[in-house]
Amino acid sequence: MSTATQTRTPERGAPSSRTRTTGSLGAIVAAELTKLLHRPATWVLLGLWPALQLVFSTLIPYVSYRRGASYEGSPPEALLASTLPDRLVENTISGLPLFGGALLLTLGALLAGSEYGWGTLKTLLGQGPRRLTVLAGQLLALVVVLAGTVLFSFLLTALVSWAVATGAGATVDWPSAAQLARGFGGGLLIATTWGVLGMLLGTALRSTALPIGLGLVWVLAVENLIVNVAAPLLGAFDAAQAALPGVNAGSLVAALAGDDAELRTPGVAAIVDGGQAAWVLAGFLVLFTGLTALLLTRRDVT
Amino acid sequence: MQPVQESVGGRPGDDVVVLDGLTKRYGARTVVDDLSLTVRRGEVYGFLGPNGAGKTTTLRALLGLIRPTSGSATVLGRPAGASAVRVGALIEGPGFYPYLSGRDNLRVLARYAGAPPGRVDLVLSTVALTDRAGDRYSTYSLGMKQRLGVAAALLKDPELVILDEPTNGLDPAGITDMRALLRRLSAGGCTVVLSSHLLGEVEQVCDRVAVISTGRLVVESSVGDLLGLRRLVVEAEPLEEAAAVTAGLLGVERVSVEDGVLVVQAGPEDTARINRALVLADVDVTGLRQEVQTLEEVFLQMTGSGLAAAPPSDAPPGGSRRRLPEGAVR
Numbered sequence: 001m002s003t004a005t006q007t008r009t010p011e012r013g014a015p016s017s018r019t020r021t022t023g024s025l026g027a028i029v030a031a032e033l034t035k036l037l038h039r040p041a042t043w044v045l046l047g048l049w050p051a052l053q054l055v056f057s058t059l060i061p062y063v064s065y066r067r068g069a070s071y072e073g074s075p076p077e078a079l080l081a082s083t084l085p086d087r088l089v090e091n092t093i094s095g096l097p098l099f100g101g102a103l104l105l106t107l108g109a110l111l112a113g114s115e116y117g118w119g120t121l122k123t124l125l126g127q128g129p130r131r132l133t134v135l136a137g138q139l140l141a142l143v144v145v146l147a148g149t150v151l152f153s154f155l156l157t158a159l160v161s162w163a164v165a166t167g168a169g170a171t172v173d174w175p176s177a178a179q180l181a182r183g184f185g186g187g188l189l190i191a192t193t194w195g196v197l198g199m200l201l202g203t204a205l206r207s208t209a210l211p212i213g214l215g216l217v218w219v220l221a222v223e224n225l226i227v228n229v230a231a232p233l234l235g236a237f238d239a240a241q242a243a244l245p246g247v248n249a250g251s252l253v254a255a256l257a258g259d260d261a262e263l264r265t266p267g268v269a270a271i272v273d274g275g276q277a278a279w280v281l282a283g284f285l286v287l288f289t290g291l292t293a294l295l296l297t298r299r300d301v302t
Numbered sequence: 303m304q305p306v307q308e309s310v311g312g313r314p315g316d317d318v319v320v321l322d323g324l325t326k327r328y329g330a331r332t333v334v335d336d337l338s339l340t341v342r343r344g345e346v347y348g349f350l351g352p353n354g355a356g357k358t359t360t361l362r363a364l365l366g367l368i369r370p371t372s373g374s375a376t377v378l379g380r381p382a383g384a385s386a387v388r389v390g391a392l393i394e395g396p397g398f399y400p401y402l403s404g405r406d407n408l409r410v411l412a413r414y415a416g417a418p419p420g421r422v423d424l425v426l427s428t429v430a431l432t433d434r435a436g437d438r439y440s441t442y443s444l445g446m447k448q449r450l451g452v453a454a455a456l457l458k459d460p461e462l463v464i465l466d467e468p469t470n471g472l473d474p475a476g477i478t479d480m481r482a483l484l485r486r487l488s489a490g491g492c493t494v495v496l497s498s499h500l501l502g503e504v505e506q507v508c509d510r511v512a513v514i515s516t517g518r519l520v521v522e523s524s525v526g527d528l529l530g531l532r533r534l535v536v537e538a539e540p541l542e543e544a545a546a547v548t549a550g551l552l553g554v555e556r557v558s559v560e561d562g563v564l565v566v567q568a569g570p571e572d573t574a575r576i577n578r579a580l581v582l583a584d585v586d587v588t589g590l591r592q593e594v595q596t597l598e599e600v601f602l603q604m605t606g607s608g609l610a611a612a613p614p615s616d617a618p619p620g621g622s623r624r625r626l627p628e629g630a631v632r
Contacts, residue, residue, distance in 0.1 A: 021388050021458060023416040031413035038402055119397025122367055123454060126391040127415035134414075300368035 022128040028137030029144070036111070036145050045107045046145065049100040050153035054160060057091040057265065058083045062164050074262075082262060085161045086173040089183035090257035090268075092157045093150070096187060097249035098219065098267030101194040104146065105215040108198020111142060112292070113208035122301050131297045139196065139289065146191040150184060179256075186256045186278065190249040193281050194219070196288040197245065203295050219246060227271070242272050245284050252277035316343045318462050318493040319364060323373035326359055326517075333359045335517040336373065341462075341495055341510075346488045348508035348525075349497040350601055356517035357497040358394050361466050364495070365391050378461060390460035392468060396451030400440035404431055404450050407439055408457065417457045425453040428483065444471035452483070463487060465496040469503060481507055501601055505529075513604050520604045528600050534573060536564040537589030538580055547583045548576055563589075 023031070036042050065079040083091065093100075115121040124134055158174075165172045175183070201211030223246040230237035241247050250267045255274025263269060272280070319341035326334040334356040341347045351357050362368045363375050366383010375382035377389060398407045408422045426432045429449040434442070442450065448471045455463050468484075469477045484507050487494055498504050504511055505525055513520040521528065538544035544564050549557045556567040568576065570592055580587050 021416055023412075023414045027413040027416065031410040034406065034410055034413075035399060035402070038406065039399075040401060118399060119395065120399060121397075122362075122365075122393055123397040123411065123451075124414055125367060126365055126389075126393065126455070127411055127458065128387060128389065129414055300362075302362070302368065 022130075022133075025133055025136060025140075028129060028133060029140045032137050032141030033144060036141055039110075041110055042107065042145065045103045045110075046149045049095060049103045049149065050156050052099055053092065053095040053153055054156060057094055058157060058160050058164065065168075078262070080164075080168055080170065083161055084165050084170055084173070085158065086175060087257075087261065088154070088158055088161060088175050089179055090253065090261050090263075090265075091161065092154045093183060093187035093190065093256070094253055094263075094265040094268050096190040096194070097246050097253055098265070101190065101246065101249060101267075102216050102219045104191050104194040105198035105201075105219060106212050108142065108195035108200075109202040109211040109215055110198075110208055111138060111195075111202065112199040113202030113206065113211055116202075116206040117208060125301060132293060135289075135293055135296050138199070142195050142199070143188070143192055146195055147188055150187040150191055153187075154180070154184065179258075183256050186252050189278065189281050189285070190252060193245060193249070193285045193288070196285055196292065200288045200292045200295075203292050223247065224267075227269075242276075243280065245281065247271050248277040248280040248284075252281060317341070317376075318343050318378055319347075319495060320376040321360070321363075321373070322376070324360065324363060324370050324375055325372045326356070326363060326368060327371045333517050334363070334370075337514065337517070337519050338373075339512050339519060339522050341493060343493055344488065344491055345509040346484055346494045346496070346507050348504035348511035349495060349514070350499075350501065350504060350511055351497075351514040353499075354516075355514045357514065358466055359517075360514070361391070361393055361464055361495070361497060364464055365389065365393065367393070388458050388461040389464065390455035390458050390462070391464040391466075392448075392451040392455045393464070393466045395466075395470065396447045396454070398439045398447070398450060398454075401438060403436050403438055404442065404446075404453075405435040407450065408435075408454060411454050412457050415458045417459070421457050421459065425456045428456060429453045430479070445473060445476050448472060449476070452480070456487075460492065462493045462495065465494065467498055468496055469498065477503065513601060515604070533593040534566040534568040534576065535589070535591050535593055536566060536576065536580070536587065538564060539586045539588065543583065544580055544585045544587075547579050547585060551576060551579050 061079045062083050065076045065083075068076050069079070070076055081087070096104075115124070125131065129137075162172060164170075174180075198211065198215055201215050202208060205211045205214075223244050226237055226244065227241050227247060231241045232238070246267060247269075250269050251272045252274055253265075253268045254261070254263055254270035255277065257263065257268075317340050319339075321337050321339050324334055324337040325332065337356070337360060349357050349360070359368065363370055364377055364382050366381075377384075378387050380387055398404075399410070402410065405422060405426065408426065409419065411417075412419060412422050423432070423435075426435045429452050431446060431449055431453060434446060439447070439450070448468070452465065452468060455465065465484075469480050472480060481503065484494055484496070488509075496504075496508070508525055510522070510524045511528065512522045536544060536548070541559060541562070541564060545557055545559055548564060548566055552566065552568060552572065558565050566572075566576065573590060573592065577587055577590055
């Protein structure tokens with residue numbers, strides 16, 4: 001350590017009540033964005049979702065069409081139609097109820113759980129911000145990143161479906177601006193709900209591995225078992241499935257896709273109507289956020 | 303042993319940290335027990351205790367990271383953990399983002415602290431990390447990580463710096479530099495609270511120390527006063543008679559019997575009159591010697607514990623030590 005360097009700024013005098021001694025919410029959001037965008041795991045998880053989405057909703061059906069294959073009795077032309085620009089909304093967000101949700105939940109769990117594993121939560125709090133401000137900053141940064149990813153997924157799918165339509169000589173018929181806006185909003189709502197569930201699990205368990213494992217089992221297995229095995233057998237599960245986050249996410253995507261859409265992505269099914277699904281998801285988002293805030297503010301940081 | 307506490311002489315505004323009956327329990331286990339102490343503005347305050355004594359828990363309470371079970375902690379006139387207080391801290395080792403560079407880690411924290419971006423390079427240079435600031439934190443050595451932790455504690459240009467074992471992982475040169483940094487901070491008007499198990503270091507750097515053991519305050523005193531509790535070792539026969547005479551002269555609290563000798567808290571100025579009193583009481587005095595203690599010896603006596611360092615051979619911790627009963631005074 002240099003002994004010649006001045007540690008203290010010369011102008012420092014008695015502390016003024018107007019001196020800012022913690023970062024503003026905007027500064028904390030900027031700090032959280034720096035953390036997220038420099039983290040390799042963020043790019044892997046956020047890159048995988050649009051990539052998988054594109055492969056399963058557009059590329060595989062298009063390749064099948066080119067080979068003249070049919071899907072469950074539908075002619076190849078129906079496969080081509082499902083990849084065209086007018087199906088942009090569902091082709092962009094249909095993965096969110098299941099595999100997209102699993103990836104984003106993982107991101108949320110990493111975001112919150114790593115702070116405990118690396119001992120960085122105490123470092124952040126040691127700089128003096130209120131705990132709720134820290135949480136608000138992390139949530140807003142997550143929403144910004146997720147919004148960027150949903151937007152990127154829309155642009156990527158639009159580009160590829162335009163290329164497919166142009167190559168196949170089909171009509172390029174885009175969804176209306178209102179449909180696109182609703183699709184973007186619905187996609188972001190689903191993405192944020194999964195992300196915040198990940199943050200809740202990461203905060204509750206103060207780690208990353210266990211919350212990710214439990215979250216994945218829930219999203220990929222338990223909800224499917226309830227919907228496909230338990231609900232047809234027992235009336236209680238039939239009623240309860242309407243309150244599951246994944247079921248509501250799938251129902252919201254189904255509603256945004258429109259009545260005439262062919263729903264073949266796992267996890268997407270119109271079990272409840274779209275409006276109800278959006279409200280239930282918003283309720284989950286508030287609940288998960290509230291529980292995370294409660295855990296963060298009430299517990300000792302050790 | 304009852305805690306020995308100096309009366310606080312400064313004005314109330316001079317008290318940077320005030321702990322009042324701070325207690326922290328985890329279930330049935332009491333980690334910090336009714337701890338009261340005061341840190342004054344501008345001093346370097348050492349927090350000493352064996353492993354598990356409750357040092358880090360107390361420092362966490364100062365930052366508001368944990369909630370006391372009872373009692374209170376006041377920092378710079380506000381409840382501990384209140385935001386907008388100029389406190390910098392390094393608690394229980396550095397915690398940083400391994401995928402970010404040292405500089406980016408500090409940039410993130412500067413935004414959290416509301417510190418101007420220029421502080422980042424200033425504190426990096428203060429801890430001599432400028433050359434490696436662009437490297438990922440995960441590639442740092444233990445000592446570099448520790449220095450980055452200290453740099454983060456200085457980001458806010460704090461009035462109070464709390465450092466938990468700041469020399470952990472530092473090489474001898476790093477320890478010397480850290481000592482110089484602490485002195486510079488203090489000279490600049492900053493108050494420093496540090497915990498350490500390196501007693502020699504505390505002895506060199508701190509103005510005052512608190513010694514805690516099993517969560518309780520053993521003593522809060524200036525280093526000079528602690529070391530000034532010099533020991534006069536008296537070998538005499540009969541020992542009980544010698545103890546009673548000496549206790550009558552100086553007070554029971556300054557006399558104890560340890561391993562077959564009489565140990566008196568007394569300086570050279572008292573030696574002659576103790577000897578005279580013993581001879582007049584027909585006690586055979588076979589040995590009188592003054593022991594100057596290091597802080598380590600004082601610490602070991604007070605906590606009665608084995609620290610990482612071995613106890614000095616001539617000053618065993620008080621296993622066979624016993625105080626005199628009040629009625630033993632002649």
